[in-house]
Amino acid sequence: MASPGPSADGPAAQNPLTLLTLDELRQRTSVKWRMHPPDVLPLWVAELDVPLAPPVADALRRAIDLGDTGYAHGTAYAEALGDFAAERWGWHNFRVDHTRVVADVMMGIVEVLRLVTDPGDAVVVCSPVYPPFYAFVSHAGRQVIEAPLGRDLRMDRAALDEAFRRARACGRRPAFLMCNPHNPTGVVHRRDELEAVAELAGRHGLRVISDEIHAPLVLPGTQFTPYLTVAGAENAFALTSASKAWNLAGLKAALAVAGPQAVADLNRMPEEVGHGPSHLGVIAHTAAFRAGGQWLDLLLDGLDANRTLLATLLATHLPSVTYHRPEGTYLAWLDCTRLGIATEAPDGEPGVASEVAGPAKMFLDHARVALSSGHVFGTGGAGFVRLNFATSPAILTDAVTRMGRAVDAYHPSAG
Numbered sequence: 358m359a360s361p362g363p364s365a366d367g368p369a370a371q372n373p374l375t376l377l378t379l380d381e382l383r384q385r386t387s388v389k390w391r392m393h394p395p396d397v398l399p400l401w402v403a404e405l406d407v408p409l410a411p412p413v414a415d416a417l418r419r420a421i422d423l424g425d426t427g428y429a430h431g432t433a434y435a436e437a438l439g440d441f442a443a444e445r446w447g448w449h450n451f452r453v454d455h456t457r458v459v460a461d462v463m464m465g466i467v468e469v470l471r472l473v474t475d476p477g478d479a480v481v482v483c484s485p486v487y488p489p490f491y492a493f494v495s496h497a498g499r500q501v502i503e504a505p506l507g508r509d510l511r512m513d514r515a516a517l518d519e520a521f522r523r524a525r526a527c528g529r530r531p532a533f534l535m536c537n538p539h540n541p542t543g544v545v546h547r548r549d550e551l552e553a554v555a556e557l558a559g560r561h562g563l564r565v566i567s568d569e570i571h572a573p574l575v576l577p578g579t580q581f582t583p584y585l586t587v588a589g590a591e592n593a594f595a596l597t598s599a600s601k602a603w604n605l606a607g608l609k610a611a612l613a614v615a616g617p618q619a620v621a622d623l624n625r626m627p628e629e630v631g632h633g634p635s636h637l638g639v640i641a642h643t644a645a646f647r648a649g650g651q652w653l654d655l656l657l658d659g660l661d662a663n664r665t666l667l668a669t670l671l672a673t674h675l676p677s678v679t680y681h682r683p684e685g686t687y688l689a690w691l692d693c694t695r696l697g698i699a700t701e702a703p704d705g706e707p708g709v710a711s712e713v714a715g716p717a718k719m720f721l722d723h724a725r726v727a728l729s730s731g732h733v734f735g736t737g738g739a740g741f742v743r744l745n746f747a748t749s750p751a752i753l754t755d756a757v758t759r760m761g762r763a764v765d766a767y768h769p770s771a772g
């Protein structure tokens with residue numbers, strides 16, 4: 358049985374990743390826990406195996422007790438993000454009046470794309486990348502152009518230059534949809550890399566939209582740089598929320614933030630877009646940014662420990678899998694190409710996040726561990742799997758041990 362959770366009076370100094378048992382987690386009804394049968398350990402979609410942070414649970418409880426379940430109002434969410442951004446990232450010129458509340462980060466991206474691009478225009482993404490970057494962009498009638506990451510999994514200046522040139526050539530108002538920190542690699546873009554993006558985007562006339570949903574999840578040893586604090590990013594947008602760090606995906610509310618030269622565009626966002634977020638979502642995300650910092654620090658320590666544990670487990674059980682230690686997020690991008698497992702992806706576009714093929718299918722079928730399949734992340738993803746290590750050390754150990762056994766049984770010489 359789990360040890361008791363943190364009290365409602367304040368966060369106990371415990372690793373939130375160790376507070377729930379597998380039996381407790383299996384009672385959850387979210388997609389992570391219900392997509393697969395109960396013999397499968399789910400380490401795929403980006404949900405966290407933690408209880409709610411006490412300040413968030415308190416705020417929600419209070420709203421329920423008051424029956425405070427009407428429509429959202431005001432700027433408390435943006436104010437909380439602004440204070441958090443100043444304290445954690447030194448973002449001191451954050452402007453609450455340059456923000457809008459949107460339903461969630463992906464819908465916010467689509468709404469910003471509607472402001473700064475036209476149907477048929479090109480949107481550059483750095484592949485492999487979060488699959489909905491393909492699905493939502495195509496669904497909005499824009500075309501995706503890939504700028505593959507370099508071999509070091511960082512953004513490749515020459516590839517960006519080339520993709521920006523192509524994007525410019527095929528559309529009137531192209532954009533670059535950046536992921537910072539990058540999902541699935543866990544790379545946190547450095548200031549000099551972001552300055553290079555701003556310079557290239559300015560030169561080729563692309564608007565930059567920076568998805569910063571993983572920003573609070575930068576692990577010890579690395580510093581997060583908000584794109585809007587970079588010189589040359591004045592006409593860009595950032596999208597963020599507390600969803601990934603505090604496990605609030607089911608409580609919809611995110612923020613679109615405009616750089617000073619993008620405010621006029623943001624002001625064209627239709628009023629009804631603001632009807633998407635839920636009031637309980639706004640309350641939860643506000644509480645997370647306003648009062649969830651101490652809990653977040655405990656989580657980050659736990660994730661840092663899991664990041665190291667994963668390296669040890671892989672070296673022991675899956676030595677031919679290459680692990681690029683992530684700088685941020687709780688996602689590990691594992692190169693399984695040396696396992697000798699066929700990586701043919703099903704026909705079709707990248708972007709269908711739940712589709713499983715190649716090594717992920719082998720691990721699901723033979724280890725009963727659910728991972729995200731690399732091929733859905735676009736060019737460069739086939740042969741990789743993405744593992745979500747925001748779970749207990751016990752579950753992580755069980756999962757990687759099972760994966761090692763499955764490889765030994767499947768392909769005795771490959772382990």
Ligand SMILES: Cc1ncc(COP(=O)(O)O)c(C=O)c1O
Pocket residue numbers: 403460461462463464487536540568570571598600601606611
């Ligand atoms: C990079 C990135 N953007 C957006 C999302 C989804 O955010 P939302 O549910 O707010 O649309 C995720 C979820 O994992 C993500 O990793």
